Amino acid sequence: MLRTTCHCGAVTIEVPTRPETLCDCNCSICRRLGALWAYYKVDEVRVSGHPDNTDGYIWGDKTLRTVRCRTCGCVTHWEPLEPKADSKLGVNARNLDPAEIASARVRRFDGADSWTYLD
């Protein structure tokens, strides 16, 4: 289990395993947020301080929200708006200890255009 927080500590996130693969998406929101996504099943991830200390942003086809700490703005994860049993969410691995993700494979996703991996 890995546990980490946003910068100010108001939101804590726990994931079950060290991510092996990370997604670097170039879409209009992901690139601006500087996010690096690690995917888990919704029920595998524990987020404390959410929604009390968080704000969300929903846009486009309105299927998910990016969630961030209301104080320091660190994006902790995105979550589906209508989660099902096998739904996934994306944890922003930027919040993890860089040493924990150093060996992860980073895949570049072309969310801006072709909606495919570029590697």
Add this chain to the structure above:
Amino acid sequence: MLINGRCHCGNISFKLDWTPAPSEIPARACNCSFCVKHGGVWTSCPTGSLEVRVREPAHASRYEFGTKTAFFHVCARCGVVPVVTSEIGGHLYAVVSVNAFEGVDASLLRRGSASFDGEGQDDRLARRARNWIADVTMVEGVP
């Protein structure tokens, strides 16, 4: 060269007039505790001029930490951090986020990392006054 940038929802935007026109744009991934968590990549042109527009100041927040000598301007709608400002001796300096650029040829970016660990506060402020954009205008509440 005029560089436009904005957060995702457009609440915080900037126009950076990079003078003289750059042959390359340094894009510095900072390794401080905040920038690592934000994937922050910054640039500045000390001889350029910057206009920052905040359409709805009620939906923009400022975060500071450590030496509390800089504000990270966070859009409280979409969460993007397009600009950092630092007031030094009554003068406003800024850097902008490369991640917030619009329509800039990626081949112009010279990516690198930046580490300011161990830098004293006086040296930090002197570096900003030397390297950050020194001609900064903040316009708030105007569509």
